[in-house]
Amino acid sequence: MVRNCELCLERRAALRRPKTAQKICRECFYTAFETEVHEIIIKYQLFKEGERVAIAASGGKDSTVLAHVLTELNKRHSYGLDLFLLSIDEGITGYRDDSLETVKRNEVQYGIPLKIVSYKDLYGWSMDEIVGEIGLKNNCTFCGVFRRQALDRGAAMMKAQKLATGHNADDMAETVLLNLLRGDIARLSRCTAIVTGEDGALPRCKPFKYAYEKEIVMYAYFKKLDYFSTECIYSPNAYRGFVREFIKDLESIRPRAILDIIKSGESFRIIPTTKMPVQGNCERCGYISSQRLCKACVLLEGLNRGLPRLGISKAQSFQVSSDGNNDKRKNVVHERSKSRLVQHNIK
Numbered sequence: 249m250v251r252n253c254e255l256c257l258e259r260r261a262a263l264r265r266p267k268t269a270q271k272i273c274r275e276c277f278y279t280a281f282e283t284e285v286h287e288i289i290i291k292y293q294l295f296k297e298g299e300r301v302a303i304a305a306s307g308g309k310d311s312t313v314l315a316h317v318l319t320e321l322n323k324r325h326s327y328g329l330d331l332f333l334l335s336i337d338e339g340i341t342g343y344r345d346d347s348l349e350t351v352k353r354n355e356v357q358y359g360i361p362l363k364i365v366s367y368k369d370l371y372g373w374s375m376d377e378i379v380g381e382i383g384l385k386n387n388c389t390f391c392g393v394f395r396r397q398a399l400d401r402g403a404a405m406m407k408a409q410k411l412a413t414g415h416n417a418d419d420m421a422e423t424v425l426l427n428l429l430r431g432d433i434a435r436l437s438r439c440t441a442i443v444t445g446e447d448g449a450l451p452r453c454k455p456f457k458y459a460y461e462k463e464i465v466m467y468a469y470f471k472k473l474d475y476f477s478t479e480c481i482y483s484p485n486a487y488r489g490f491v492r493e494f495i496k497d498l499e500s501i502r503p504r505a506i507l508d509i510i511k512s513g514e515s516f517r518i519i520p521t522t523k524m525p526v527q528g529n530c531e532r533c534g535y536i537s538s539q540r541l542c543k544a545c546v547l548l549e550g551l552n553r554g555l556p557r558l559g560i561s562k563a564q565s566f567q568v569s570s571d572g573n574n575d576k577r578k579n580v581v582h583e584r585s586k587s588r589l590v591q592h593n594i595k
């Protein structure tokens with residue numbers, strides 16, 4: 249039996265909404281989804297009028313829907329935002345080159361400018377080259393650390409005042425559980441924040457913090473948005489993948505589980521005596537860091553010296569010096585890598 253939409257009671261129901269299990273029509277789904285994002289933007293004051301906002305755009309479903317929805321809401325509610333797309337080209341042949349083609353089309357479709365920044369230009373290394381050195385295991389560490397800085401640096405080049413990413417509720421729940429499983433209390437206490445880095449140069453926000461991945465996919469599908477859906481060819485992160493599957497299983501039994509995990513994460517309070525990292529700046533590049541050198545500089549130094557595991561090994565058995573020459577194994581310098589040493593300075 250065909251039922252009418254539970255919200256408008258007029259049009260035919262076309263889908264069951266993953267978040268609420270309501271049977272609704274497409275139009276009511278679009279309205280509900282967009283209204284919820286707008287309400288989150290207003291409630292948490294994610295943007296200020298006139299702000300220049302970089303939308304971190306990978307070409308994937310989340311950031312494509314984010315670019316579409318932010319462009320729409322900016323017009324509809326007169327936010328007065330100066331939006332642009334910011335993409336990082338990690339240099340992954342057969343993956344990022346294809347997804348960047350999607351972002352280039354999005355630039356035309358949404359009528360907002362696009363800036364592309366590459367790892368090769370910033371660090372002297374593409375991910376294809378890094379994987380050639382380190383192999384598949386651990387390559388995500390390089391990619392994650394480098395991307396974080398690359399987004400900040402790209403946004404700074406474009407004089408952005410804020411960065412918006414497409415992290416969704418499933419990503420948030422996954423991060424809460426991962427930090428819990430790793431016993432990473434410092435990260436657990438801050439990973440659910442909807443805005444981070446407010447004390448630094450560039451605050452980041454997550455307008456989709458409460459949006460379900462399934463709804464984002466549905467939105468993109470019904471709106472026929474142009475996005476790229478292939479998984480990264482270098483992502484063998486089994487532990488994260490297991491947590492992801494676990495959350496999907498929980499969601500299938502009880503959809504609210506995702507929001508409840510986020511709520512639990514938000515409720516964690518760190519007892520005041522817990523030793524927390526003190527934020528300072530990297531001695532070499534100036535980027536925010538709780539260590540003398542930021543993680544990107546340590547990883548980069550390892551690559552450039554032919555010791556790619558330098559910043560990966562848990563024991564941190566190698567001392568990294570501020571001039572990069574003090575290592576116990578300083579004689580083991582890879583000539584090819586040495587020639588690539590790139591000044592990595594963001595000051």
Ligand SMILES: Nc1ncnc2c1ncn2[C@@H]1O[C@H](COP(=O)(O)OP(=O)(O)OP(=O)(O)O)[C@@H](O)[C@H]1O
Pocket residue numbers: 303304305306307308309310311312334335336337338395412413414415419
């Ligand atoms: N290469 C990139 N360039 C710009 N932004 C990126 C890039 N990779 C990731 N991001 C940003 O970080 C967010 C989370 O990235 P993640 O790698 O978890 O991908 P995801 O959850 O599949 O998101 P998406 O569907 O947007 O690719 C993305 O939504 C996007 O805003």
